[in-house]
Amino acid sequence: MSGFHGLFIPGPTNLPFGVRQAMDVPLEDHRAPDFPAFTLPLFRDLKTAFRTEKGQVFVFPSSGTGGWESAISNTLSPGDRVLIGVFGQFSHLWADLCRRHGLIVDVVDVEWGEGVPLDEYARRLQADKAHTIKAVMVCHNETATGVTSDVAGVRKALDAAKHPALLMVDGVSSIASIDFRLDEWGVDVAVSGSQKGFMLPAGLALVAVSPKALEAHKSARCPRCFFDFADMIRTNKDGYFPYTPATTLLRGLRGSLDMLFAEGLDNVFARHHRLAESVRRGVAAWGLALCAKEPKWYSDTVSAVCVPKTFNSDDVVKAAYHRYRLSLGTGLSKVAGRVFRIGHLGHVNELMVLQALAGCEMALRDVGIAVEAGSGVAAAEEYIRATAPTVQLGKVA
Numbered sequence: 001m002s003g004f005h006g007l008f009i010p011g012p013t014n015l016p017f018g019v020r021q022a023m024d025v026p027l028e029d030h031r032a033p034d035f036p037a038f039t040l041p042l043f044r045d046l047k048t049a050f051r052t053e054k055g056q057v058f059v060f061p062s063s064g065t066g067g068w069e070s071a072i073s074n075t076l077s078p079g080d081r082v083l084i085g086v087f088g089q090f091s092h093l094w095a096d097l098c099r100r101h102g103l104i105v106d107v108v109d110v111e112w113g114e115g116v117p118l119d120e121y122a123r124r125l126q127a128d129k130a131h132t133i134k135a136v137m138v139c140h141n142e143t144a145t146g147v148t149s150d151v152a153g154v155r156k157a158l159d160a161a162k163h164p165a166l167l168m169v170d171g172v173s174s175i176a177s178i179d180f181r182l183d184e185w186g187v188d189v190a191v192s193g194s195q196k197g198f199m200l201p202a203g204l205a206l207v208a209v210s211p212k213a214l215e216a217h218k219s220a221r222c223p224r225c226f227f228d229f230a231d232m233i234r235t236n237k238d239g240y241f242p243y244t245p246a247t248t249l250l251r252g253l254r255g256s257l258d259m260l261f262a263e264g265l266d267n268v269f270a271r272h273h274r275l276a277e278s279v280r281r282g283v284a285a286w287g288l289a290l291c292a293k294e295p296k297w298y299s300d301t302v303s304a305v306c307v308p309k310t311f312n313s314d315d316v317v318k319a320a321y322h323r324y325r326l327s328l329g330t331g332l333s334k335v336a337g338r339v340f341r342i343g344h345l346g347h348v349n350e351l352m353v354l355q356a357l358a359g360c361e362m363a364l365r366d367v368g369i370a371v372e373a374g375s376g377v378a379a380a381e382e383y384i385r386a387t388a389p390t391v392q393l394g395k396v397a
């Protein structure tokens, strides 16, 4: 089929040509004497992406879920208590993963569409005078609902309570797309994956850790082997890995970091904000609501759009896919059938967003939802026009 399939799910995201080219290399010897000349600068530059100087970033051949597993198994012991807000499928799965590792999980159930409950976190941390809570978890960007949470606010709550718990962040759908600062926010473990903001195929878990997390690692007793930080530390030091690394993906990661740095991380975040805002203008013009309840929760990487109660959002996703070759995200779990999701992260620009909005509004109309033809695209266009760089236009005399 001609043209590009519209990939607007919140990961895997579109693969930039430059990244694909960076991966188009012969398979290589990961124990070669000059392999470290490639890996050591890569490790260093990854720290920039997580905004850490003091920390260290590990790269596992895995998906983001493996990153979660490494975060927990390396820093905690069975029977340890953790605090986690659950407000979507990904925070739910993380809580489940903690339970399966034998941790005691204090869940704060939050309505889907809201984010991390800072007041409730603060209250529980203040009340925990004996410091039985060993880690506080936050899903920075809940991909199921399109909600971004205030990670720095959680750090403030920990500090205000003088609580020593580790701060762990799921940044799978935020890091490299939305502002994230490991050192400044006092994050101890941050997890990401290759197939979202890093614009790569799935297959790498990126795990950034603070010196405090590395200290906790020394006494943590959860069983671990494949994900053990110790083996990574020992071998990464010289530019190698404890087992076969995904060398092709590492080459792609080099290409991806080069692209991100060439644009400038702050510009990358600003672009994601602009694109997200143009999507939100479009959704508002359709007269539809976002799953995210308030602007402070709005995600710059994914928008979950509610369909009117008498419709099934899966039908919209199906129509978009089969009629217009546009992939949208479905509603997951609690919001299945109620929302569809537009992923706007990674290798995306303004006109691509218009493509997604055009496909959405045709699909919405196809299933009988009363949106005005072209209304979302028009609203987004006006926002894009208002925020695009100005140019001097020549006048015809």
Ligand SMILES: *Cc1c(COP(=O)(O)O)cnc(C)c1O
Binding pocket: 011, 063, 064, 065, 066, 090, 139, 141, 142, 143, 170, 171, 172, 173, 193, 202
């Ligand atoms: C995609 C995602 C995950 C899961 O990552 P996998 O790579 O699918 O294992 C976890 N958390 C969030 C917030 C995500 O968006």
